[in-house]
Amino acid sequence: MNKLEYLKKLNEGLNGFPPEVRKEIIADIREHFEMREIEGIPEKETALRLGDPKKLAKQFEVSTKIDKAKHTKSGKDITSAVISAAGTGLIGFFGVVLPSIIIYTLFVALLIASVCVAASGVVLLVFTLINVSHLVNIWSAVLILVSVGLVGLGILMVIGSVELFKLFKKGTLKTLEYIKKRG
Amino acid sequence: MNTQFKKGVLELCVFALLEHKDRYGYELVTEIAKSFDISEGSIYPLLRRLLDEGYFETYLKESSEGPPRKYYRLTQSGRDFYKTQKDEWDEFVAGVNKILGGEV
Numbered sequence: 001m002n003k004l005e006y007l008k009k010l011n012e013g014l015n016g017f018p019p020e021v022r023k024e025i026i027a028d029i030r031e032h033f034e035m036r037e038i039e040g041i042p043e044k045e046t047a048l049r050l051g052d053p054k055k056l057a058k059q060f061e062v063s064t065k066i067d068k069a070k071h072t073k074s075g076k077d078i079t080s081a082v083i084s085a086a087g088t089g090l091i092g093f094f095g096v097v098l099p100s101i102i103i104y105t106l107f108v109a110l111l112i113a114s115v116c117v118a119a120s121g122v123v124l125l126v127f128t129l130i131n132v133s134h135l136v137n138i139w140s141a142v143l144i145l146v147s148v149g150l151v152g153l154g155i156l157m158v159i160g161s162v163e164l165f166k167l168f169k170k171g172t173l174k175t176l177e178y179i180k181k182r183g
Numbered sequence: 184m185n186t187q188f189k190k191g192v193l194e195l196c197v198f199a200l201l202e203h204k205d206r207y208g209y210e211l212v213t214e215i216a217k218s219f220d221i222s223e224g225s226i227y228p229l230l231r232r233l234l235d236e237g238y239f240e241t242y243l244k245e246s247s248e249g250p251p252r253k254y255y256r257l258t259q260s261g262r263d264f265y266k267t268q269k270d271e272w273d274e275f276v277a278g279v280n281k282i283l284g285g286e287v
Contacts, residue, residue, distance in 0.1 A: 049223045051224040063231060
């Protein structure tokens with residue numbers, strides 16, 4: 001296999017990567033070939049020493065995936081990480097899985113409560129606006145003020161609980177990593 | 184050799200090579216390939232991962248022969264990480280040597 005064939009095969013194997021990352025990887029390997037050429041080593045031998053291009057592409061994929069799991073933003077991946085921690089024995093169970101279940105439940109309850117607060121504000125606002133002709137001016141003003149306040153409070157609570165959840169997620173990941181290192 | 188184990192050792196070697204001077208990718212690969220029987224390609228994914236982790240940073244530097252080269256440099260977090268990894272390694276080796284030497 002010569003340089004071009006090798007780079008082509010590697011490039012095919014990297015099709016799961018964003019184009020700019022792919023370009024960088026190809027450039028690194030091309031540089032490797034060029035350095036070898038300077039030393040007078042034939043392309044064929046360089047390709048042989050580099051190893052199978054398909055396998056190399058796979059290695060890039062695997063090492064990037066580990067990274068992705070670490071910097072993940074979705075709760076789903078964290079959930080699967082927590083579940084896999086269940087297999088790490090007693091520390092895993094009492095240190096991560098049990099508290100996670102409790103905190104997840106509390107978080108969902110908090111989120112529902114926050115949405116309810118915001119929703120009650122909306123309902124009150126609609127009610128006030130519909131009945132505005134039957135209400136004394138001062139009362140409609142107070143009711144509008146209260147309903148807007150409720151909506152604001154609800155939104156703040158949603159933001160607060162999401163932030164709290166993020167913090168908890170970070171802590172969970174740290175604990176998981178710690179357990180992984182010790183295991 | 185166990186792959187996980189090998190990976191960890193290769194990683195440690197890359198850190199050690201970069202501790203006192205910056206090197207370019209090809210240089211790191213050939214230095215390591217001299218000492219271990221590995222496919223040379225496998226160092227590149229390792230470099231990329233450590234770069235993504237923020238342990239290394241890269242810069243381009245002109246060379247007298249051929250195109251500009253991509254140099255790798257340890258960051259502070261890379262140095263800190265290397266120190267803990269090396270301490271762990273030293274402790275591990277000391278333990279193994281003690282047992283192999285029949286001291287236990």
